[in-house]
Amino acid sequence: KAGVTQTPRYLIKTRGQQVTLSCSPISGHRSVSWYQQTPGQGLQFLFEYFSETQRNKGNFPGRFSGRQFSNSRSEMNVSTLELGDSALYLCASQVGPTNTGELFFGEGSRLTVL
């Protein structure tokens, strides 16, 4: 059974550009959540989708957005990149809504903003 797949694994952008990250959950999982990990702030919740609907959102500016498709795959987008957006972006999936079961994480997408 394939795990959570995130693409791309590594990418380098410059300030002002935008980036789109993709996450394919484990087959049968309908909930996808996104997290930002930095050395200073640790892991912070970005947003969560269940059945194509955003159920929850963390405390990030509007430059961070996401969506989920009918096949449960999810994308997140960051516009007008800033140096501080450099981080490891992790996606997690689970079968149902996030308060019910075990979360499974992907390997992450490491974004470097120059």
Next chain:
Amino acid sequence: KQEVTQIPAALSVPEGENLVLNCSFTDSAIYNLQWFRQDPGKGLTSLLLIQSSQREQTSGRLNASLDKSSGRSTLYIAASQPGDSATYLCAVHGSNYKLTFGKGTLLTVNP
């Protein structure tokens, strides 16, 4: 606002030692608590999930306990091995449906 604290921030032990990692949280209204390990540059691997109605969970050499009323969880690792070296994170699912992580404990097991 839920806050999760992990103590110690780093721990170095000789191989074979039993050890305990601590996690505390400020809001006891939680759905569950999950322990993860993270190897350098990698994603998170789920170790144990404890529902709010449970007191402990066990998997192999790992045992996690939960005391919701006092806002504490512990992860006990028996007979530690060098392969256990990693960062261990606890995360709490709160009543606001958000997952809040601690900063982690960096464990080094020396051969």
